[in-house]
Amino acid sequence: MSGHKLLFSGLKLWTSASCRWTGRHHDGVNRRGKAASFSSCSPKVCIVGGGPAGFYTAQHLIKARQDLEVDVYERLPVPFGLVRFGVAPDHPEVKNVINTFTQTAKHSRCSFYGNVNVGKDVSVEELQQAYHAVVLSYGAEGNRSMGVPGEDLAGVYSAKDFVGWYNGLPSCRQLSPDLSCETAVVMGQGNVALDVARILLCPIDILKKTDITQPALEALAESHVRRVLIVGRRGPIQVACTIKELREMVNLQDTRPEMVAADFEGVTEALKDLPRPRKRLTELMLKTALETPEEKERERRNKASRTWGFRFFRSPVEILADPDHKRTAGIRLAVNRLEGSGDAARAVLTGEVEDVTCGLVISSIGYKSLPIDPSVPFDQRKAIVPNNMGRVQQAAGLYCSGWLKTGPTGVIATTMNNSFDTARSLVEDLDSGALVVSAAKPGSQSISALLDKRGVKPVLFSDWEKIDIVEMKQGQAIGKPREKLLTVEEMLLEARK
Known part of the structure; x- marks a missing residue:
């Protein structure tokens, strides 16, 4: 059975080319308080980067639209980006935002896929074919x-x-x-x-x-x-x-x-x-x-x-x-x-x-951001993706948040506000019809099939939780809150147990 047919079989609201919204969302709530008859789909959004910008963007999107589904793709097998790898070890209180990100990752309309290198394992264009919108939030990993x-x-x-x-x-x-x-x-x-x-x-x-x-x-x-x-x-x-x-x-x-x-x-x-x-x-x-x-x-x-x-x-x-x-x-x-x-x-x-x-x-x-994919506009001088309030210029359906959007400035709260702004732009585009969702999109289903073909096995959030338990146990044994696994190989080994 093809990806599209498999995705929509048994769902009477859907047809093979488009899906009609009856005024109800996943939770059965009519957002506008009255029956709606316009043609639309559950918007599927993909976020590239599982650091603060990615999770804050996901958090706001899920809250703003009860019908929206978000998938977060991260290059490493572990989430949280600079909260894990940038915040100083003697600043544990700053890492408390991980609790909020965990709630977002465990939300029924959010999925995390670690160990997926966008630009290498899967292209941005392939993500655009699978999702109604793509948000680039992969930060600044250059010097x-x-x-x-x-x-x-x-x-x-x-x-x-x-x-x-x-x-x-x-x-x-x-x-x-x-x-x-x-x-x-x-x-x-x-x-x-x-x-x-x-x-x-x-x-x-x-x-x-x-x-x-x-x-x-x-x-x-x-x-x-x-x-x-x-x-x-x-x-x-x-x-x-x-x-x-x-x-x-x-x-x-x-x-x-x-x-x-x-x-x-x-x-x-x-x-x-x-x-x-x-x-x-x-x-x-x-x-x-x-x-x-x-x-x-x-x-x-x-x-x-x-x-x-x-x-x-x-x-x-x-x-x-x-x-x-x-x-x-x-x-x-x-x-x-x-x-x-x-x-x-x-x-x-x-x-x-x-x-x-x-x-x-x-x-x-x-720090400075690096280009991810030849299809994405990139300002080499400023080392950012050119954008207007998070909307990537000359690229409908493509957005950016975090340091990729602004350059490497501010603290985590700055990134939060910047990410919420991008999410608001995306929701505005959905509400105004500037972002078209009338055609069905397969989302993670087609991407998972592509990754499978390419021999890439994503790490799910439940797999990360196995890594988390191991690291905390290792830390406790020597009187520390955590002893991190230091190689991708070790992380994958624990994730797949």
């Missing part, structure tokens, strides 16, 4: 490079890979960073840069109680890194982290701040014109950098064996090599001055340079 000589030396890593290494991302398992130096330089001053600095300096006793991977925990226990400089091309008023992340650095056990007073010239005067969140953040920085702490805090700082500090108005020029030209021995920084003020201020080179001795350089200047 923005610094574009300086020496970037390929041993001892230089992207923050994305470094974070992936300590969080158990399978593709970063072999990273094995060399932590034998005393000074590390983190380029960038966003939340990810502060996460990296904090993990490098965090007492092992704290990390032992988190879901950081065992290989990372062992490497950090042996680490010689005692000083981390967090470098940015602009000034204190343009720093990109949040006050919560800065406060954690200020209060981090066994560390003290080490700032350059000259970097804060004129900042006190500029405070009065700053918006409140920025003002609070800048005040905390000023206090940390310039004020003499109270006795108890001074005592704590004097005992500290590790230091951290912001360095402002600096851009990377070159990674300096050791005499053998094999390893990182330092970084040459250009000294900048600012033109303009506030968020619009631009860093301009002064012609001066400064060399910093270090054995570890971590570039945290941003």
Whole structure:
């Protein structure tokens, strides 16, 4: 029996080419409160990417339309994307959104298919043939490079890979960073840069109680890194982290701040014109950098064996090599001055340079999205899919949400709002008839058949729950909330038991 016939056999409301809506949905509720006679189908939507953007989009779609079915496809066998692989291990409270995503994944009108690499195992065009709408939410898995000589030396890593290494991302398992130096330089001053600095300096006793991977925990226990400089091309008023992340650095056990007073010239005067969140953040920085702490805090700082500090108005020029030209021995920084003020201020080179001795350089200047399929429009310069409120330009029925839509900005709440906006655009298009659902679509049925033919076996949400149980048991055995499986092979083995 063909996929279409199998899908619709026994359903009297359906015909082979189209299906008539009688005003009732799956749950028998008439959404408009009266009989409807227009011709329509259960809209089938496919989401590519099982991270926060994908799950938030699915959540909103299911809530907005009682007749809508959503399938989420994810490249890895495990769901949750950056909540699992990006959030710092010492921030367990941020991972609580997993509970909401789990509810969505277990909804009767939502299905999860892990271990499916869209663009390789199945094309976007094939998904478009099977679904009424396709939402691309696969995030930003590329690195923005610094574009300086020496970037390929041993001892230089992207923050994305470094974070992936300590969080158990399978593709970063072999990273094995060399932590034998005393000074590390983190380029960038966003939340990810502060996460990296904090993990490098965090007492092992704290990390032992988190879901950081065992290989990372062992490497950090042996680490010689005692000083981390967090470098940015602009000034204190343009720093990109949040006050919560800065406060954690200020209060981090066994560390003290080490700032350059000259970097804060004129900042006190500029405070009065700053918006409140920025003002609070800048005040905390000023206090940390310039004020003499109270006795108890001074005592704590004097005992500290590790230091951290912001360095402002600096851009990377070159990674300096050791005499053998094999390893990182330092970084040459250009000294900048600012033109303009506030968020619009631009860093301009002064012609001066400064060399910093270090054995570890971590570039945290941003993630970037990559094109998934030649059929999908992609703006190489902005590294996003060109869109209007999540509607992909010149591609009816194609949508995008998350970092692929906006670029890598904001926190999980930002992604939530951005994803809800895309879902709203899709629902508006369904309600207005701009998105045509009069023709029946086979959805996952035809995609599953294609994957089967190609030897791809998806991991369902119930299979992920088997992995979840194993990881939590492994963690409990050593006093941790979870010990992650580190290879796709191990994940698939547990999923198929």
